[in-house]
Amino acid sequence: MVLGTIICIIFYFQILVNDAKLMQSNFLNKSNITTRNHTAPGAVIVEIQNIFDNQISHRNNKLLTQFSGQYREISSISATNYSTHEYMLEEILFLITTHARRILTTIHFLKFWATRPGINCLIVFHEKDFMNYTNITDFLLQQGVLCEIQTSPVERYEQRYFELFYDGWKKQESDSHQNERRRIQWFAVGDDDTIWFVNNLLHVLRQYNSSDAIYLGNTSTKKFILKRHGAFFGYGGAGILLSRSLALSYVQHRQQCDRFYASFGGDEMIGKCVVEELGVNLTREHHFHQMDHYGNMLGMLESGVNGLVTLHHMSSHWKPYPILNMNNTEEAVRRLNTAYSIFDKSFLKRYFYVNHDTNQSVLLTMGHSVSVVNRILTTEDLSMVERTWCCDEMIDRSFRPEETNKTTWYFQQLINETCIDGIRYEMIYERTVGSNDQYSSIKVAFSLSRSPD
Numbered sequence: 534m535v536l537g538t539i540i541c542i543i544f545y546f547q548i549l550v551n552d553a554k555l556m557q558s559n560f561l562n563k564s565n566i567t568t569r570n571h572t573a574p575g576a577v578i579v580e581i582q583n584i585f586d587n588q589i590s591h592r593n594n595k596l597l598t599q600f601s602g603q604y605r606e607i608s609s610i611s612a613t614n615y616s617t618h619e620y621m622l623e624e625i626l627f628l629i630t631t632h633a634r635r636i637l638t639t640i641h642f643l644k645f646w647a648t649r650p651g652i653n654c655l656i657v658f659h660e661k662d663f664m665n666y667t668n669i670t671d672f673l674l675q676q677g678v679l680c681e682i683q684t685s686p687v688e689r690y691e692q693r694y695f696e697l698f699y700d701g702w703k704k705q706e707s708d709s710h711q712n713e714r715r716r717i718q719w720f721a722v723g724d725d726d727t728i729w730f731v732n733n734l735l736h737v738l739r740q741y742n743s744s745d746a747i748y749l750g751n752t753s754t755k756k757f758i759l760k761r762h763g764a765f766f767g768y769g770g771a772g773i774l775l776s777r778s779l780a781l782s783y784v785q786h787r788q789q790c791d792r793f794y795a796s797f798g799g800d801e802m803i804g805k806c807v808v809e810e811l812g813v814n815l816t817r818e819h820h821f822h823q824m825d826h827y828g829n830m831l832g833m834l835e836s837g838v839n840g841l842v843t844l845h846h847m848s849s850h851w852k853p854y855p856i857l858n859m860n861n862t863e864e865a866v867r868r869l870n871t872a873y874s875i876f877d878k879s880f881l882k883r884y885f886y887v888n889h890d891t892n893q894s895v896l897l898t899m900g901h902s903v904s905v906v907n908r909i910l911t912t913e914d915l916s917m918v919e920r921t922w923c924c925d926e927m928i929d930r931s932f933r934p935e936e937t938n939k940t941t942w943y944f945q946q947l948i949n950e951t952c953i954d955g956i957r958y959e960m961i962y963e964r965t966v967g968s969n970d971q972y973s974s975i976k977v978a979f980s981l982s983r984s985p986d
C-alpha cells in the first residue's frame with residue numbers, strides 16, 4: 534500500500550475529472566473542467582464533509598462546499614537538486630547515547646525510526662548504568678528497536694556523545710568484512726529524543742557525495758540559545774551527519790580533539806573538532822529541526838516544511854497534536870508515524886483554497902492539519918510562519934502574527950485510499966476530543982489524478 538502511494542504521488546499531478554459528485558458542486562462543473570485543458574499542475578480536488586456524531590459513514594454527513602474545491606499546491610520552503618548519488622538506508626549508521634532510565638521515556642521517539650527493517654543503529658550506554666539495567670536489551674527488543682547495544686567506560690554523557698563517531702567507525706570496521714559493498718557512507722548522530730524521517734534523509738543526501746568532507750546539520754532557530762552556545766556547529770537534537778570521508782578524518786584526529794572535552798555539550802565538542810581542527814564548516818540544511826521553541830508549533834508545521842529530516846523536543850517543548858489533551862506522547866508519535874508512512878514525501882505538503890464568496894482561506898497540510906482562516910491569505914502570508922508559539926522569534930524565517938479567527942482540525946486517521954486513475958485519500962481530521970460541537974470532525978477526500986491525455 535505504501536509503495537503504491539509513493540508511485541502515485543510521484544507520477545500523477547493533475548486534476549481529477551472522474552468524480553461525479555464534484556461536478557455538481559457549485560464552483561466546478563464539467564464545462565469548467567474540460568475547458569481547463571488539464572493544464573493545472575499541482576492542482577488537486579479536495580472535498581470536505583462534516584461528520585456528525587463522529588460516525589464516519591453517517592448518512593447525514595454534510596458536504597461543506599465552502600471548503601471544498603480545487604486546491605493549489607504550495608511549494609516547500611526549500612527546494613533541492615538531488616543529483617549526485619542515491620544512497621541506501623544500509624549505508625547510513627545512526628548513533629545515539631543515553632541513560633538506561635531515560636530510554637523508558639524516550640522509547641516512542643526511538644520507535645519512530647529505529648524499528649525500520651534494514652536500519653543500522655547503535656546505542657551506547659555507560660557500562661555501570663547498563664549493569665544496573667541489563668533488562669534494557671530485552672525491553673528494546675520487545676519494542677521492536679533493532680539497534681545494536683554497546684557499553685562505554687566513559688561516564689560523562691557529553692563525552693560519550695562526542696565519541697559516538699569513533700564508536701560508529703569501529704563498529705562498521707568490524708562489520709564491513711561481511712559486505713564490502715554496503716559499507717557505511719554516512720554517520721548520523723542525534724539525541725535520544727530526535728525523530729528521524731529516514732526517507733526524507735535519503736532524499737536530502739542525494740545532493741551530496743560522501744567522498745567529500747561533509748558536516749551536515751543546522752543550528753537552533755532560537756536567538757537566546759544561539760547567543761549562549763554559538764552558531765558554528767550542528768545542534769545534536771537536529772541531527773548531525775558526517776560523510777565517510779570526514780568521519781575517517783575525525784577518527785584520525787582523536788588525540789588532537791581531546792582538548793575540546795571541556796566544552797558544554799557533545800554536539801559543541803563535535804563542532805569544535807570538525808571546524809577548528811579539521812577545517813570543515815557546517816553545511817546547513819533547512820530540513821534539520823532542533824525545535825527549541827515552546828508552545829504551539831502549528832504555525833511552523835503549516836509553513837511548508839515538507840521534506841523535513843528531523844524533529845526534536847516533542848512533548849517536552851511542544852506537542853504535534855494539541856487536541857490530544859493528555860500528555861500522550863505515545864499516541865502523538867503513533868499518529869505522526871501513520872501520517873508519514875502514508876504520505877511519505879508529501880507529509881506536511883500544503884494545499885491551498887480560497888473561497889472569495891465567504892472570504893475564507895483553507896490550508897490543508899497533508900497528514901497534519903486543516904485550517905480555515907476567515908480572511909484571504911496572500912502568497913506572501915503563505916511564505917511566512919504564523920507565530921503560534923510563545924515568546925521568541927524564529928531567526929531564520931520571517932513570520933506573521935497569529936491569526937485571530939482560525940479553526941484547525943488535526944489528522945486523526947486515514948479511512949480509505951484508492952489508487953486506480955490517480956490517488957484518492959479519505960482522511961479524518963478532528964478538532965477536539967469528545968466534543969459534540971459543530972464541525973468537530975471532518976472527513977477530507979483528497980484526489981490527485983493523472984490527466985487523461
Ligand SMILES: *[C@@H]1O[C@H](CO)[C@@H](O)[C@H](O)[C@H]1NC(C)=O
Pocket residue numbers: 562563564565
Ligand atoms: C457550468 O457553469 C456554466 C457557467 O457558470 C453554466 O453555463 C453551465 O450550465 C454549467 N454546467 C453544468 C453542467 O452545470
Ligand SMILES: *[C@@H]1O[C@H](CO)[C@@H](O)[C@H](O)[C@H]1NC(C)=O
Pocket residue numbers: 568569570
Ligand atoms: C488546450 O490544448 C491545446 C493543445 O494542447 C491548445 O491548442 C488549446 O489552446 C488549449 N486550450 C486551452 C483552453 O488552453
Ligand SMILES: *[C@@H]1O[C@H](CO)[C@@H](O)[C@H](O)[C@H]1NC(C)=O
Pocket residue numbers: 613614740
Ligand atoms: C543546484 O544547482 C544549481 C545549478 O547547477 C546550483 O547553482 C545550486 O547551487 C544548486 N543548489 C544546491 C542546493 O545544491
Ligand SMILES: *[C@@H]1O[C@H](CO)[C@@H](O)[C@H](O)[C@H]1NC(C)=O
Pocket residue numbers: 661662663665
Ligand atoms: C547502580 O545501582 C547502584 C545500587 O542501586 C547505585 O548505587 C549506583 O549508583 C547505580 N549506578 C549507576 C551508574 O546508575
Ligand SMILES: *[C@@H]1O[C@H](CO)[C@@H](O)[C@H](O)[C@H]1NC(C)=O
Pocket residue numbers: 665666668669672
Ligand atoms: C529493569 O529492571 C529494573 C530494576 O533492576 C526495573 O526498575 C525496571 O523497571 C526494569 N525495566 C524494564 C523495562 O523492565
Ligand SMILES: *[C@@H]1O[C@H](CO)[C@@H](O)[C@H](O)[C@H]1NC(C)=O
Pocket residue numbers: 617618742743744745
Ligand atoms: C564523488 O567523489 C569522488 C571523489 O572525488 C569521485 O570519484 C566520484 O565520482 C564522486 N561521485 C559522484 C557520484 O559524483
Ligand SMILES: *[C@@H]1O[C@H](CO)[C@@H](O)[C@H](O)[C@H]1NC(C)=O
Pocket residue numbers: 812813814
Ligand atoms: C568557514 O567559515 C569561516 C567563516 O565563518 C570562513 O572564514 C572560512 O573560510 C570557512 N572555511 C571553509 C573551509 O570554508
Ligand SMILES: *[C@@H]1O[C@H](CO)[C@@H](O)[C@H](O)[C@H]1NC(C)=O
Pocket residue numbers: 611751752753754817818819820928929
Ligand atoms: C538552516 O539551514 C538553512 C540553509 O539550508 C538556512 O537558511 C537556515 O537559516 C538554517 N537555520 C538556522 C537556524 O541556522
Ligand SMILES: *[C@@H]1O[C@H](CO)[C@@H](O)[C@H](O)[C@H]1NC(C)=O
Pocket residue numbers: 858859860
Ligand atoms: C502535562 O505535562 C505538563 C508539563 O510537561 C504538566 O505541566 C501537565 O500537568 C501535564 N498534564 C497532565 C494532564 O498530565
Ligand SMILES: *[C@@H]1O[C@H](CO)[C@@H](O)[C@H](O)[C@H]1NC(C)=O
Pocket residue numbers: 907937938
Ligand atoms: C470569525 O469569522 C466568522 C466568519 O467570517 C465570523 O462569523 C465570526 O464572527 C468571526 N469571529 C471573530 C471572533 O471575529
Ligand SMILES: *[C@@H]1O[C@H](CO)[C@@H](O)[C@H](O)[C@H]1NC(C)=O
Pocket residue numbers: 949950951957
Ligand atoms: C474506498 O474508495 C473507493 C473509491 O472511492 C470505493 O469504491 C470503496 O468502496 C471505498 N472503500 C471503502 C472501504 O470505503
Ligand SMILES: CC(=O)N[C@H]1CO[C@H](CO)[C@@H](O)[C@@H]1O
Pocket residue numbers: 560561564565568
Ligand atoms: C464555462 C466556464 O468557464 N464556466 C465557469 C467556470 O467557473 C467560473 C468561476 O468559477 C465561472 O465564472 C465560469 O462561468
